[in-house]
Amino acid sequence: MENSESIPVRLLKQTGVDVTHCYQCGKCTAGCVLASEMDYPSSYVMRLLQTDDRENYQQVLHSNAIWLCLNCENCIARCPMEIDIPKIMDYLRAESLKAGYVNKKAKPVVAFHRAFLDSIKYTGRLYEVGLVAGFKARTFRITQDLKVAPVMYLKGKLNLMPEMVKDLGKIKSIFSKTVNNKNRENK
Amino acid sequence: MRIGFYPGCSLNGTSREYNESVKALAKAFDLDLAEIKDWNCCGATAAHSVNKDLSLSLPARILALAEQQGFEEIVVPCASCYNRLSVVQHELTHDEALKQCVTDILEIPYNGTVKILNVVQMIEKYMQDKIEEKIVHPFSHSVACYYGCLLVRPHNILQFDRLEDPQSMDTLMTKIGATPIDWAFKTECCGAGLSVSRTDLVAKLSGNILKDAADRNAKAVIVACPMCHSNLDMRRPAINSYLTKPVDIPVLYITQAIGLAIGISPKELGIERHFVTVNLN
């Protein structure tokens, strides 16, 4: 954030989405399935971003909302100004992570994403047992889904051994060139 | 003809019955689905929630592999994968620079020429005109076709069906003798990726969906997305504890419904893998 350009301008450059287009009709919020759960519903987030106020911006990065957003794209589907809110949300999540601003309530969500990506990183495919294990390890929710898992196993929905992508090196290199690449800004 | 098949992770795990039923259906309509060799995960919500480049590279690799292995068309049953792959293909076709930087990351050529089909499109393209003649047990139930978010949105990219109140699944259901109901939650999100991390929210969202379907006395919910299925099916205990009045309405994949209608055995379609037991008729 060292550069002097305004927050809306930076968002435009980084995501191609112009938040100044939002005229606060609220249609996105009205249609959002999780609006009532969010600390700042989508249209509110848009407003905070428009203000070009550092504090407001950090408020957004701190918010729970950006992690609750399901990217179901109801909002953009109905937005009269065709503002790609999910894209903004993606960007904000990444920024929130980088800045270490992740909202406490959102920790489990982040933990899940992390566990998910680890699983891919090491096997190339999603290894659900590993995923859940990793998730629990991160959140200490040892007991969660204890009832579900065995049934899943019985129903043959769980592989105890992970599937592997043969060319794992390639997957690892993808990761090292993206997530684990500090000097690459998200474009 | 030989068509590429990208199962995606969940179809090899939690949603293998979807995998089974797709294959069973393909067999019945002698459609040659060949799995893309050495495919990887598309990254799903997690990837694009955390890192843009990653969320582009993972699907791009899959598409590149498909090209390498000479597929012109690939079937992607998982709505989430379908959505990711389509979106990435669209973004890369419309941004040369991005395409370049992704191919650099991949180190394999990517042209973005592969045509991506979701399950409904596959059925529409290769099966629908043959369905009627194959029917042995008409699927004569009132059903709620649940499209979810990722099948129809973003519309400008997917260009699949209409945005609000889509019809394609309903049309297919009528072909197998079912009566699709007109309901309100066709494209409302089920909670998707929050399944594990925020089960409470998933219970609420999926609960509202099932409630509306039940209120309008649908006898089954038809889906085309493993995430929707696992949320509506596997999360049923949580859902029912959220709903005051529990619902026991089963959730079937569209491939299973059609499979049953044309006389494929429930076993072959993996019906018994569901948490919510399917006892129709």
Add this chain to the structure above:
Amino acid sequence: MSKIGVFICHCGENINGTVDCHKVAEEIAKVEGVEYALDYKYMCSDPGQTLIKQAIKEKGLDGVVVGSCSPRMHEPTFRRACAEAGLNPYLCEMANLREHCSWVHEKGEATTQKAIDLVKSLVEKVKRNKPLVNIEVPVTKKALVIGGGIAGIQASLDIANAGHKVILIEKDPSIGGHMSQLSETFPTLDCSQCILTPRMVEVAQHPNITLYTYAELEGLEGFIGNFKASIRLKAKSIDEKLCTGCGLCTTKCPNKKIPSEFNAGLGTRTAIYVPFPQAVPNKPVIDKEHCTYYQKGKCRVCEKFCPTGAITFNQEDRIITEEIGAVVITTGFNVLKTDYFPEYGYGKYKDVINGLQFERLASASGPTYGEIRRPSDGKIPQKIVFIACAGSRDPAKGIPYCSKICCMYTAKHAMLYQHKVHGGESYVFYMDIRAAGKNYDEFVRRAIEEDGVNYVRGRVARVYEKDGKLIVKGVDTLLGAKPVEIEADMVVLATAGIANKGAEQLAQKLHVSYDSYNFFAEAHPKLKPVETNTAGIFLAGACQSPKDIPETVGMASGAAVKVAGLFSQDKLVREPLIAVVNRSAPPIFSTCVGCFMCQTACPYQAIEREEIKNRNGEIIKTVAKINPGLCQGCGTCVAFCRSKSIDIQGYSNEQVYAEVMALLNN
């Protein structure tokens, strides 16, 4: 060898303060061809003008240059002076020594020198000026008004009352337009029909107005004061002379299930019908598309019952042509249908209606005789939701503009609902309340404060049906974007106002421009709101952009005055500063090669093709010809002409080249 007179004005100290006017005069006197030069304190004053007149007479000047203020200020003054002294006014030019010299430069040599150069260059121009005569075109004092809504009615009456003939054509079987469909009107809540129908009758009875209903414009040619319009009179299948308008046929017609246009689809009509009881003319027409006889070849019930034998099935469309001097376009607008809104159910919910349909429900002449009842089951809605900006200000839906009237009529609707349904609950979802107008905002406040309408600031994302209720999912953006869900019995969409169907084709027939939404374009957004860029064709009402009744009526009267003004002259006199295609003796006739690039450049369709024939009537060549009635003198064609065959009077190539050269060679 020309004899130019140069007159340098001091304009008090305005020019003389920084320019040595006397020196200018002296210097100019030395220029070849300048017969006489002097400077004077106030050239525009009477003594000043007298100086010029005398000089013209005594010295026999054949050109005049006045070095003074901007020609935009006094050119007419000095040209008149010249004319009075017997010199052709177009042989007088002005050098702008004030705005372009004395006022923008400091006192000094350079400034004076510039003044000299400016005057010199105009001297060189004037040497090449040609005497010009004003253009006179005759005027046919009869106006064509297209569209019989309130705008057309008002314009026709005003023109007719000014003593001129009017032809009013209306595509529907009756005049009245949208206003006749309205229940009550904001901000006074007086009954629309009560104030409109007397005007309709007046139109029908006015001796100066010829009314053609069920008629459409086929084509228009000619130019200001001299148009020729061809009009299609659609077959009504009845003999209007015999028909008494008893209406028996409309009661007997077996085909009763046709959705009524007048009731916006909420009521039905018969195949032979009068759109509404107060229709003008109050005589039926047969709608061929729905008439069983025209479709299936048998029925003729109406014919059987008609006491005067007025039914004439064999009637054909007729095309008539009329000579007219001016046109007023008053074709009005339309509103989006509810099926335009996927998120509100693709129009599949009967109880989601648009504003016009609500007007019909609220109107005493409507399908429910003024009671607010649900189209689906006739129940009185206890909870009603109004959604403003349905389509308007929605670029995603292709309508970025504000429809202007919705805020007001929505407030009116909510008010009417509260008045008619006691204890009913009404909600209005809005983005902004745009109530600019006399007593408008007060009106909206009244709806909120006195009638207890609940205004919620936010858009509605979707509407769906559940257990006979319409679930409206909205948001209150004033409560930190709090989702709001309302179980309504009825939803009214204030759908966007759009250009009327066929507007584009009509604009092309009339050669007037229109915007990207097919609304007709005014000549100037501020100073020429009722003119089009085609002389003699005027605009009024919602065909130019959505607007309310007072505005429409005002605009209609404005257009009428323009027409009356035009008709007040027997001949139109215009400055002759227009383009001409050169003509020369045979065998060349003209250097024009007939490429007609000019035609593509001309914004006024002023360039015609002229065939030059020899004695035996064989065509030798086709060349361009400027229609002096249409040409506005922009000169674009001159710059376009490859063979330099077109020139523009007053700014001819010869003149401007001379001007440039003189300006640079001092």
Add this chain to the structure above:
Amino acid sequence: MDNITEFEPKIVAFVCNWCTYAGADLTGTSRLKYATNFKIIRFPCTGRIDYMLLLKAFAEGADGIIVSGCHPNDCHYTSGNFHARRRWVVFRGLLDFFGIDVRRICFSWVSAAEGGKWADLVNSTVAEIRELGAYKEYQKVAGYLEKEECNE
């Protein structure tokens, strides 16, 4: 000409009657000052301005030229300024070929309300042309024009 005194370029402005000419009038009525070495020629519309005129001006010793009319969509004749703009785009390309520095011609929109803008435009142009120095090559152009004229 001694090099102590600053070079005073000759600049001609080709303007339309309805917007820029009126704008320049406003500059006067608001008493804004600009350089004297600068003269305006009035046209009905920028659409009328044949670019041969510009070449003529250079041939006659102009060092710089301004062409200015109504803003897009404000043209008194609805589309004259658009024609002018298109013609300008084509003409630019030829300037090199004529050996005329593109910067010597300034194409602009000045409305009847923009007296201030006009003053700024003039002053900046004068400054720019001073930078560029006198236009010497015009004989070439003149030669070219002669040929043109006899072709006609």
